[in-house]
Amino acid sequence: MTETLSHREKLLTLAGVLLAMFLGALDQTIVSTALPRIVEDLNGLDRFTWVATAYLVASTTLVPIYGKLADMYPRRTLEIIVVIIFLIGSALCGLAGEFGPLPLLGDGMNQLVIFRGIQGLGGAGLFALAFIIIADLFPPAERGKYQGFTGAVFGTSSVLGPFLGGLLTDHGTGWIPGVAGWRLVFYVNLPLGALALWFILTYMPKLAPQETGKRLDYLAALLLLLGLVPLVVALQLNKATYPWTSPITLGLLAGATVALVLFVLRSLRSDNPILAFSLFENPVFRAANVAIFLLGGAFLGLVIFVPLFMVNVLGVSATKAGISLIPQSLGVVTGSVLAGQMVSRFGHYKYWMLGGGVVLLAGLGLLATMPEDVSYTRVLVYLAICGIGLGPTMPLYTLAIQNAVEPPLMGQATSASQFFRQIGGAITTALLGTVLTLTLAQALPATAETAAGAASRTAATTGEGPALPSELASTPGGAGTSPAVRHAFSTAIQRVYLVVIVLAALGWAATWFVPERPLRKTNEVGEPDVAG
Known part of the structure; x- marks a missing residue:
């Protein structure tokens, strides 16, 4: 049409x-x-x-x-x-x-x-x-x-x-x-x-689909929701109140696991599965989603922990910490639009995905080695570099997946890429929050114990509240923060960014396994046409 x-x-x-x-x-x-x-x-x-x-x-x-x-x-x-x-x-x-x-x-x-x-x-x-x-x-x-x-x-x-x-x-x-x-x-x-x-x-x-007349598998949909809702809730619970080993957290995770296993078993036998698992046989779909999952975590780790560094190490206000994310956002806009334009013009997406990963790793390396007395302006530059590197991850992995699947499966394949990005971010930021809390507990036990929500308040001011695991606790920070607390947060956040570097590096490595396929010039079913 x-x-x-x-x-x-x-x-x-x-x-x-x-x-x-x-x-x-x-x-x-x-x-x-x-x-x-x-x-x-x-x-x-x-x-x-x-x-x-x-x-x-x-x-x-x-x-x-x-x-x-x-x-x-x-x-x-x-x-x-x-x-x-x-x-x-x-x-x-x-x-x-x-x-x-x-x-x-x-x-x-x-x-x-x-x-x-x-x-x-x-x-x-x-x-x-x-x-x-x-x-x-x-x-x-x-x-x-x-x-x-x-x-x-x-x-x-x-x-x-x-x-x-x-x-x-x-x-x-x-x-x-x-x-x-x-x-x-x-x-x-x-x-x-x-x-x-x-x-x-x-x-x-x-925009009618090519295959119609089938009914939604309501049982599979119910099992999927019964698996994902408790999983996301467990990740979002305040770990100061509900630690990973608490009965409520473990119960939610166990229930989620059982429901998701049943969802997979149901989907394998369904005539009209919500997610066709045959898609995972496609090397583009498989490798790209692994990369998306890992890079989704790296992205949220970047935007969540920088404000904590700004407030608790540099001593800036929460508002100024939020403003510091603007260069990163502008970098994402620049990288995303530029990569999309270049791919449409020259027809090769993998080079830009790998190139963006290199830029991201360079920016993360700079963030992970920031001294306690780093200037505010220098952090903004590092964030802009990271944003430019992250930009191509927004459109290009999804484009590669869409180009590799047949139109009747376009909705499932596309939504899967968005889901893996979001769930990857939720899981990895929860784990990164644990890394931060454990590091703070070792460096400054009192800081970890008083932490139950100040970082959440910081995140609420900076605009990252929805993604912030509630265990990211800190003292209120600001110019009056003691040298011991500043050093503890600097050490902890550097360790967090080392983990983020590992995630980004694994995502970059997974990108090497995404086959470069010629971009189709039409949306018709069949072999792709060579573009450009």
């Missing part, structure tokens, strides 16, 4: 999809700077981490299911549904607590947590469908330059989210009579989402 679309219509469809994706990415960070005011208004300090966790759990666990649905139903229909779900969730979040306690939902904080989960239901679809729809609109030989914009969307949202959240929270009260500023953090999605929906309704074609 896309053959009947003009280039202008394709670009307008792309604009709507990217705008919707931007909203989903923005809501991963925009809420963080509003959390202190939300907690104050709704009296929910004991549940503030769940505002982020509810969105993260929903937006991660449902990605594979949306990918399967995209292989069964028209993409346009699904995109409209997920945008509407996201907007309903946004409106409900803005109304949380306005009418006092509600039956079944509880007080305002409970309402907000539940409504954030509804937002996440839509957010999962926004992430998964964006790459799938771009694949429908443009053949692989042209797709790189358009998928490069997805990296720009994530980079821009990570910069704008905390800033916009703080602006609306601090100065938005009074913009709408009787509406607190933090509620605008959610209401701002409504006009932008309506604009995205207009683009989709007006310009997006139906």
